Amino acid sequence: MTRWLKISWVSAVFTFLYGPLLVLMVFSFNQARYTTSWQGFSLKWYMRLLDNPQLLDAFFNSLTVALISSMVATALGTLGAFAVSRYRFAGRKLFFGLVYSVMMSPDIVMGISLLMLFVMAGLTPGFLTLLIAHVTFCLPFVIVLVHARISGFDPAVVDAARDLGAREHEVFYKIIVPMILPAVLAGWLLSFTLSLDDVIISFFVTGPGFEILPLKIYSMVKLGVTPEVNALCTVLFLLTLAAVSAAHILTKEIKK
Amino acid sequence: MNERQGFKFIAVFLNMAWFAVFVLVPGLMVVGISFMTRDTGTFFSPPLTLTQYRELLDPVYAKVLGASLIYSLNTTLLCLCISYPFAWILSRVSKHRRPLLLMMVIIPFWTSSLIRTYALVILMKANGIINTLLSAAGIISEPVTLLYTDFAVYVGLVYSLLPFMILPLYAVMEKMDLRLLEAARDLGANTCQVFVHVVLPLSLPGVLAGCIMVFLPAMGLFYVPDLLGGAKTMLMGNFIKNQFLTAMNWPFGSAASVFLLLLMGLMIIIYFTFSRRFNRHQAL
Numbered sequence: 092m093t094r095w096l097k098i099s100w101v102s103a104v105f106t107f108l109y110g111p112l113l114v115l116m117v118f119s120f121n122q123a124r125y126t127t128s129w130q131g132f133s134l135k136w137y138m139r140l141l142d143n144p145q146l147l148d149a150f151f152n153s154l155t156v157a158l159i160s161s162m163v164a165t166a167l168g169t170l171g172a173f174a175v176s177r178y179r180f181a182g183r184k185l186f187f188g189l190v191y192s193v194m195m196s197p198d199i200v201m202g203i204s205l206l207m208l209f210v211m212a213g214l215t216p217g218f219l220t221l222l223i224a225h226v227t228f229c230l231p232f233v234i235v236l237v238h239a240r241i242s243g244f245d246p247a248v249v250d251a252a253r254d255l256g257a258r259e260h261e262v263f264y265k266i267i268v269p270m271i272l273p274a275v276l277a278g279w280l281l282s283f284t285l286s287l288d289d290v291i292i293s294f295f296v297t298g299p300g301f302e303i304l305p306l307k308i309y310s311m312v313k314l315g316v317t318p319e320v321n322a323l324c325t326v327l328f329l330l331t332l333a334a335v336s337a338a339h340i341l342t343k344e345i346k347k
Numbered sequence: 348m349n350e351r352q353g354f355k356f357i358a359v360f361l362n363m364a365w366f367a368v369f370v371l372v373p374g375l376m377v378v379g380i381s382f383m384t385r386d387t388g389t390f391f392s393p394p395l396t397l398t399q400y401r402e403l404l405d406p407v408y409a410k411v412l413g414a415s416l417i418y419s420l421n422t423t424l425l426c427l428c429i430s431y432p433f434a435w436i437l438s439r440v441s442k443h444r445r446p447l448l449l450m451m452v453i454i455p456f457w458t459s460s461l462i463r464t465y466a467l468v469i470l471m472k473a474n475g476i477i478n479t480l481l482s483a484a485g486i487i488s489e490p491v492t493l494l495y496t497d498f499a500v501y502v503g504l505v506y507s508l509l510p511f512m513i514l515p516l517y518a519v520m521e522k523m524d525l526r527l528l529e530a531a532r533d534l535g536a537n538t539c540q541v542f543v544h545v546v547l548p549l550s551l552p553g554v555l556a557g558c559i560m561v562f563l564p565a566m567g568l569f570y571v572p573d574l575l576g577g578a579k580t581m582l583m584g585n586f587i588k589n590q591f592l593t594a595m596n597w598p599f600g601s602a603a604s605v606f607l608l609l610l611m612g613l614m615i616i617i618y619f620t621f622s623r624r625f626n627r628h629q630a631l
Contacts, residue, residue: 097436100432100433100436101433101436101437101448104429104433104509105451107506107509108451108452108455108506108509108510109451109455110470111463111466111467111469111470111506112455112458112462112463112466114466114469114470114476115462115465115466115469118469128479167361167362167365168362170357170358170361170362171358171359171361171362173358174355174358174359174362177355178355178358178359180355180359182363186362186363186366189366189370189371190366192370192374192611193366193370195559195563195611195615196608196611197563197564197566197567197584197607197611198564198567199566199567199569199583199584199587199588199604199607200377200567200587200604200607200608201373203377203587203591203600203601203604204373204374204376204377204604205369205373206591207373207376207377207380207390207597207601208369208372208373208376210390211376223369224369226365226369227365227369227370230362230365230366234362258350258351258354259350259351259353259354259355260350260354263354263358281457284457285457287459288457288458288459288460288461288462290459290460290461290570291567291568291569291570291584294588295591295592305459305461308461308462308465309461309570312461312465312468312574313573313574316465316468316469316472320465321469324462324465324466327459327462328458328459328462331454331457331458331459332454332458334457335453335454335457335458336450336454339450339453343446
């Protein structure tokens, strides 16, 4: 392949990936409401967001769910990753099978299966059901990420700590957790992003009493394109960008 | 129970319990309910039957199923054609430029595909950027219809899923031993032969992984046709969503979900069969 062809192929793909996002962000700063032409820089759509209590509620709800579910998933997943790398137990294969099947299974199937579970269990769709669902789809990512990190260590470190009198839980939080901290943090950030962005699963497990941002955006977009939505999407995109960049830097630390 | 076993019990139990209650049980419920009968009061009732599956094969629904499979298949092929050369070029870029370019693929991978789908709506609507630019350039005299067409749905699906194809391809290509390519050339193979006999077989695990990661989600992304294709039922995702939220027919929706799960199982089997054969091949 000639150099020229290579450069144009790569540029075309990146333009495709980023062009629409850039347009969305630029137009969120546009003065005009209906025209697609540029009418001057303005922050008024962002101000308008701050005046919309419903949107602020949804934003706050999303952040709460993302924060709590990512922390629960990270704590549970780190413990799980430690367990599968240190212990042999009945059902270990099944455990890995379940981890990978959650990562692979289509979101929609997970959404409807949890919906049925919650309805049968008599839980009202809302904060709790959303939290459970988000922990469930974040958990495998944390387990896989942290497990990969623990596997990279010499298991003799754990034995040495045990020989020196550390108790099992001390081994976990004094030896293992500090060693794998970058992976744990990366898992947490990525879980946060996954939770914040999820549409399909949340769609089935939350109710009208507890609105979250992606679903709010979904219903607003169905009604039409507005500059407020542009501003909202820009905020959400920048939040994702920050979390992913931080996670990326942390995982790069791991490779060093 | 000593202190070590106590900790082990807690660590294992918490995780196993979580997966059992929130993954295994709901999964089995989907399968179980798919064999039941629809009931307006309790959502489903006992007489075990194959009605749902028989109905799924009814021409009306089989058409939706077939259409969704075709959308997914075409999306996968489009992603593959775009990503294969792209990943190859990326894996050969100089080492200091690669991390930035890779990061630029990873960002859309994690960004909400709803936001990205919405960004396409802005571009493609009747008075959107594309139409404005085209008419300003004098190429068209009145707006072309882009939104609510099959074309828009394909653009949306490819746009959402492209990074899922690029990353697995890049992962295998980056590790590829370039000396094998040189050896093939030294032995007299031309560019085409090197590609068919060396590059393609070596990248096959990445191709398969990428295809799985695009094909399966493409069946379920219901908001892409919702926003870009109008209100038609196009994908399995839209169909399942309607069964649960509009028609309130749990058994029928479950049967359609079981179909997706079977498809997933099939793809995993294909992947492992191929990668095992591939590994044996490499070991020789």
